[in-house]
Amino acid sequence: MKRLRNVLITIVPLIVLFLVADYVLLVPLNIRFEEGFSLFFGLLVIAMIAYFYEDVKYMLQDLAKGHEVAFPSKKVKAAFIVLVVIYIGYHVSSLPVFFSQQYRDLIGEIETKEFVEEIPSVDLAKIPIVDEAYARRLGDKKLGEDVGLGSQVYVGDFTLISMKDELFWVAPLEHTDIIKWFVNREGTPGYIMVSATDAQDVRLVQEDAQGNPINLKYLESGHFGDNVKRKVYFDGNMTEGLTDFSFELDDEGRPYWVVTTYTKRVGINGGSDATGVVIVDAQTGETTKYTVDDAPTWIDRIQPAQFVVDQINDWGWYVNGFLNTLFAKKGIIQSTPGMNYMFLDGEWYFYTGMTSAGADESTTGFMLSNTRTKETTFYKIGGATETAAMSTAEGKVQNFGYSSSFPLLLNIENEPTYFMTLKDKQGLVKQYAFVNVKDYSIVGTGETLSDARVNYIKVMFGNGELPTNPSGERKSLTASVERFGSYETGGNTYYTLILEGMPNLLLVAPSTISPELAITREGDSVEIEYIDATTQTKNIVSFDNLNFAQ
Structure with a gap:
């Protein structure tokens, strides 16, 4: 009877503790996640201590006096053994020693392709010259131009997105502290956009396409129900894994939070893998849940970068099973430190180099993994990390x-x-x-x-001969020379030209093509015939400077 009374006395504060912990920590209520297991296991330990309170009290007294601790009853021993078995069993249930092949298969089938055949030549105007650190510097500077606003909010975490085939870094304006949040309960006034290809294009967006003011109510800096993580969690996702809270814009510039949902695929708690997304309207709080396959096309990233890296590493690490990782290490490859993004044909990809287990300064190839579907391709190219x-x-x-x-x-x-x-x-x-x-x-x-x-x-x-382009369409054009230069290699002189209005077309010709090349200057009108091959530098096959009459 006394044991039951102890449990009943404990159960009310235990429930309160559970509710508080759940509200504050936002723990997924699912033992497949370590946080959920730890919460339930901790509550179970507290309940058992309450049930065996008298026995535990004597044990603690013996411990405090330095006496040998003796289990006073078989029930206490049994309870202790059960707890130990549960704890150890949980943590060994997903070890790679038992499931190495399942870990290796998480990334899915990886194709091997040729780099040149699959990766198109780059357009200089599309190269992201602004990285995240530089975007933050530019964003902070833009916000600082409005002194009054800069004292109320700060620039949040940036996300790299594509919008109408242009690349941008975007970040919400976040509350600086709880007082500013309380004063501005309607939300922060907009977001920052920084062009990834033009450092001069930095915008503080405070109105939508219809001219209505933007107020971001649901933010990571919000408190209580205005916190976006708490909003997603209590909108029917209490048993889901939630990660990678990314701020993105749809094609009309409306701000959303894109949150990845995930589960565990290996054993009980191993192998994190994305299952879909929850999108949250940052202004209204409306939430919608999608699978990976039916997510809106404007969402650029569903797969968390760390999940992809871990799965790529598992694919390379367990290539010949678990024991191979301890001894021979035959065929093992791993990702190089760091990861970046590539934007190809309207799709985003994670990019990482791959190197041998020796971790030297050379790569064995590269991995590209689609940020939405996780479709992954390996390009075998030896080179520098x-x-x-x-x-x-x-x-x-x-x-x-x-x-x-x-x-x-x-x-x-x-x-x-x-x-x-x-x-x-x-x-x-x-x-x-x-x-x-x-x-x-x-x-x-x-x-x-x-x-x-x-x-x-x-x-x-x-380092060698100027490459010839035996295949390609012959094209002609007439334009003014915008930039003109020359260089020598192997005893030969070569001329490079960029024509007005065509900054991404680099033309090159040996001096033997025409004597007029040597006296051509910027601003001259020229008529050129070149071979439009797959290389980005095009070889000139005929050249006529129209400023000179022959």
């Missing part, structure tokens, strides 16, 4: 002391190439760099994208 390329680019401008951003992977002249921005100590972009993946001694830098690319191609061509 991203960190090695960053060091090479920094070494090229070591006299300035610039630091490199994390690389983007591009296709330049059918060559896998790393692209980086080079920043000064204040975080301002000063130069750009291209580094060849296969041979990271081939580096081109410049104060503009075009200059860096031209210099890169010069060095690349200087």
Whole structure:
């Protein structure tokens, strides 16, 4: 009877504790998640202690006096053993030693493809030259222009999105503290947009397309029911795994939170895998749940980056089973440190290099994984790792002391190439760099994208003959010369041209094509015939400077 009384006395504060913990911690009420298991297990321990209170009290007294602790009853022993078995059993139930193949299969089937055939040549105007750190600097500066607003809110976490085929970093305005939240209960007045391709395009958006004011009510800095995490959790997702709260815009610029739902696929609590998304209107709080397959097309990211990296690493680590990871380590490959994004044909991809288990400065290839579907492709290309390329680019401008951003992977002249921005100590972009993946001694830098690319191609061509383009359509055009340069390699002189209104068309010709090349200047009108091959630099096959009459 006394034991039952102890349990009844405990159950009310236990329920209160459970409700408070659930409201504050937002723990998924599902033992497949470690947080949920820990909560239920902790409550079970407290209930057992209450039930065996008298026995536990004597045990604690013996412990305090330094006496040998003896279990006073078989029931206490049995209860203790049950708790230990539950705890240990839970934590070993999903170990890779038992489920290595299941972990390896989480990423799905991985195709192996050729880089040049699948990755199109880059358009300079589409290269994201603004990384997240630079976007934050620009966003903070934009907010600082409005002194009154800057004292009320701060710029939240940025998300890289595409909107109408343009790339932007977007971030909500968040409350600075609970007082500002209480005073501005209707929400913060808008969000920041920073073009990923043009550092001059920075916007503070405070009105929607119809001219109505924007008020972001549901935010990570909101409190109680205005907190977006609490809003999603209590809108029917208490048993779901929720992660990756990303701020995104639909095609009309309306702000939403996109939240990934996930489950565990291996054993009881192993192998996190996305199942869909919950989208939350940041102004009204309306929530809608979707699977991966039926999510709206404007959502750029469903798969959390960390899930993808973990699954790629499991795929490479358990290639020959668990025991192989302890001894022979045959065929093991792992992702290189760091990850970036690629935007190809209207789709976003996670990009990471792959290296052997020795973790040296060379890659065995690259992985591209679709940020929505997780469809993953492996490109076998031996070369330098991203960190090695960053060091090479920094070494090229070591006299300035610039630091490199994390690389983007591009296709330049059918060559896998790393692209980086080079920043000064204040975080301002000063130069750009291209580094060849296969041979990271081939580096081109410049104060503009075009200059860096031209210099890169010069060095690349200087290591061998100017490539010929036997296939491709012959095209003719007449235009004015906007930029003109020359370089020598192998005892031959080559001329490079960019024509007015065509910044992404780089033309190159040997001096033997026409004697007029040597006397051509910027502003001259020219008539050119070139081969439109798959390479981004096009070979000129005939050249006529119209400023000279023959």
